[in-house]
Amino acid sequence: MKRILFLVFLFIPALLSQAQTLLLKPDRVFDGEETHAGWGVVVEGEMIADVGPIAGLSADQVIEMRGMTLSPGLIEGHAHVLLHPYDETNWNDQVLRESRAERVVRATVHATNTLMAGFTTIRDLGSEGAGYADVGIKQAINKGVILGPRMLVAGRAIVATGSYGPRGFDPAFDVPLGAEPADGVDDLVRVTRDQIGKGADFIKVYADYRWGPNGESMPTFSKEELDLMRRTAESSGRPLVAHAGTEEGMQRAIWAGVETIEHGDGGTRSVFRAMAEKGVVWYPTLAAVEAISSYSGWEKGKDPEPTRITVKKAAMKVALEEGVLIGMGGDVGVYSHGKNAWEMELMVEYGMSPLHVMRATTSLNARTFHLSDRGTIEVGKLADLVGMTGDPTEDIKDAWNVTFVMKGGEI
Known part of the structure; x- marks a missing residue:
């Protein structure tokens, strides 16, 4: 897992330097309260710029996250x-x-x-x-x-x-x-x-x-x-x-x-x-x-x-x-x-x-902890996001399967 994260960490800064917005396309999004199948998240800079059904989202670059749940950090x-x-x-x-x-x-x-x-x-x-x-x-x-x-x-x-x-x-x-x-x-x-x-x-x-x-x-x-x-x-x-x-x-x-x-x-x-x-x-x-x-x-x-x-x-x-x-x-x-x-x-x-x-x-x-800028996936919140293989809202053991970490828009 650490090797995957390290390789992603090396690759993404270069990708983001060429793109103003980034679309994350997991199988589902857990927004901090509920899970939404077929949703995606658009990141711009260090913030979440858009979230919702993938069909209605667009961005300069896309990261496919097949088999994964995207969660707030x-x-x-x-x-x-x-x-x-x-x-x-x-x-x-x-x-x-x-x-x-x-x-x-x-x-x-x-x-x-x-x-x-x-x-x-x-x-x-x-x-x-x-x-x-x-x-x-x-x-x-x-x-x-x-x-x-x-x-x-x-x-x-x-x-x-x-x-x-x-x-x-x-x-x-x-x-x-x-x-x-x-x-x-x-x-x-x-x-x-x-x-x-x-x-x-x-x-x-x-x-x-x-x-x-x-x-x-x-x-x-x-x-x-x-x-x-x-x-x-x-x-x-x-x-x-x-x-x-x-x-x-x-x-x-x-x-x-x-x-x-x-x-x-x-x-x-x-x-x-x-x-x-x-x-x-x-x-x-x-x-x-x-x-x-x-x-x-x-x-x-x-x-x-x-x-x-x-x-x-x-x-x-x-x-x-x-x-x-x-x-x-x-x-x-x-x-x-x-x-x-x-x-x-x-x-x-x-x-x-x-x-x-x-x-x-x-x-x-x-x-x-009075952290109004994080904890949920909403427009205007910090782009602190985590991708886990599987669905931890159904099987909590999937919380161990972290393969994607973004903090403030940086992976």
């Missing part, structure tokens, strides 16, 4: 481009032992792999100890220095003092942390504003974490502290999003007005009902859970299902019953970048339809 809702799979190097050692230079170099490879997998936009949920390197990577992509998706970045993220890792060291030593601690009114306002000033597109807060008496997850910030961070972020036009896995942590985050909740393993029916009522979007990160379980020796289809996966499946069932908006975001970085479609496959396995998942990966993620 896929949007990854929960990534960590500065992490790599934990079975290669555990999280503590990535934060403490890998140099910033190594982590950035790895991230450039991750970014390329992500784009080649059809994901033209990602929301990166924290640099995990790498400062604002995510901001620099985003800028390098925007300048054309490296190949990668459009990025929304969180920067350092915010944790309560004493709650986050790496941990397990002599208390006499202060070790680098995976996120930035802040506490109390003045400090929370200052840190939120500082992260905004240094390039964060949104503010991520850990509403709970594994700091209970026995290492269990417990809430970190009060409702009032979370509300303060939300109001501070919103005053700059940025949302607050929350890592939350406990019932109480989720309840506090919902009350405070976060826009998305990440993980949510401990969600109850009342919690999911509140999310549905307030329009809070859930990112269950199913692939990360399965990846971590496999790193511990679990063999899917052979060994008994781990409790955490059973709990996640039950949460998905309740969330779907309550009408919660579920976005696509797998916590990629825990597993390999470029394998983002694994989350899509699991979303279907855990109860969603392929069409529902494709909407979650395109139009829903775009709306959730």
